[in-house]
Amino acid sequence: MKEKNESKEKNKTRNEDKNEGKIIRVLEIYTRLLNGAVINKEEEAERYGVAKRSIQRDIDSIREYLRRTDNKSGVYDLVNYDYRKKGYCLEHIYKVKLKSSEILAICKILLESRSMTKREMTDILDKLIECCVPLENQRVIKDLILNEEFHYIEPQHKTVFIDKMWNIGQAIREHQYIEIEYKKMKGKETVTRKLKPVAIMFSEYYFYLTAFIDDKKLREDFNILNDSFPTIYRMDRIHSLKILKEKFNIPYKDRFEEGEFRKRIQFMYGGPLRKVRFKYSGISVEVVLDRLPTARILHEDESGYTIEAEVFGEGIKMWIRSQGELISEVSYR
Structure with missing residues (x-):
């Protein structure tokens, strides 16, 4: 009986030593990651005299710890494998995640905007929740928007234009002329316009392109006194878009400031x-x-x-x- 008890005590001591050894090993690997080290599984297995799968479990434990850590500073740490360095590194991601409450607010604003087709809206909401919300809160947010999402009414135009809007944004950034075929609100006429695009804006269910008309004769038909006042086009009514290689220049002092313009315009109707x-x-x-x-x-x-x-x-x-x-x-x- 005495020998049996002694054997149990030895096994208990060995298990405790093993657990303590694992804790120390995980802490040492984590500390080295924090200091910028590259963790190679083969080298670590040799260093500690354990199997590579033990090192993988250590790395998974560190990843789980980082995932569960509520970092209110806005800095998030991720352990990722770097194929060039052939090992695991710690990456500092700044403000990559929004709080669950912030994502809920964004989802509600998007749904209220009614700016996209139902399929587009659903895809964006799903991606927002899955990418930015901790797993344990995803179901809560989905439940809170479920009814509104189910009864979502898409705009009457039923047009998908997000990629087109992105291309226009690139043209704005690069100061490139664009040519569009645009279906006018009155008379249903389709016209061709060569434009200097300067801003993308949103108002009252629709996205808009704000641009200056390049043709002086055409400008006479608009309520425009001079080059200071842009014209406005609804994104969903742009039937075709061509990004031209030709570039335009607007001096910095004359640049279009959409923030100031937005303060002063109602229902996206242009004019002096x-x-x-x-x-x-x-x-x-x-x-x-x-x-x-x-x-x-x-x-x-x-x-x-x-x-x-x-x-x-x-x-x-x-x-x-x-x-x-x-x-x-x-x-x-």
Whole structure:
């Protein structure tokens, strides 16, 4: 009996030593990864006197630890195999992941935008969740958007244009002219335009191309006083696109700033820059200030607010009409 107990104690001691040896080995490998070392399985197996599969399990344990670590600094560590270095390296990925709450917000915004076909929207939502959300939270987010995704109503045009939009973005970046065939809203006529593309924008369910017309005679048919005002085209109505080798130049001081343009345009209707002044008698003036980012309150009294804003084009008239009796005393200059 005494010999049996002694044998059990020895086995227990050996197992403890083995476990302790494994812990030390994993910590040493992890420390060397942190210090920039390349971990080769064959070399590590020889170093510690274990099988290569033991080293692989150690690396998998480190990967699992890193996956479970909630790093709130926005820096994420990954252990990847580098074929050039013939070993495992630690990579620091900065802000590669969004929080689950942020992904949920993005999914809700995308669904509300109704900007793409149902298939496109579903594919993008699935990829966002699978790539950016920890496995244990993926089901939660899918459940929270399930009903809205199921009842999603795609836009009437049913056009797939994301790749076309990317190509236009490349042309904007490289300052290349483009030629498009565009189906006009009125009369259903298809026209050809040579353009200087300057921005891609989104508003009210649609993506738009903002561009300058190259033909001076054509510009006379538009509500454009000079080269300062671009024309606007709905992406889904661009039937064909050709990226031209010819490049254009816009001096830096004259560059188109879509952020400033976006503040001043309503419903993506182009036209000259002007100021509008009106009286608002609604309950919440925040509705106006959020809709018109350039708006400022000139006067406030019991009857309401006198507001002035700087705007582009005719879209402001559509918005004012939509407010009914809440807006009065409108003037433009």
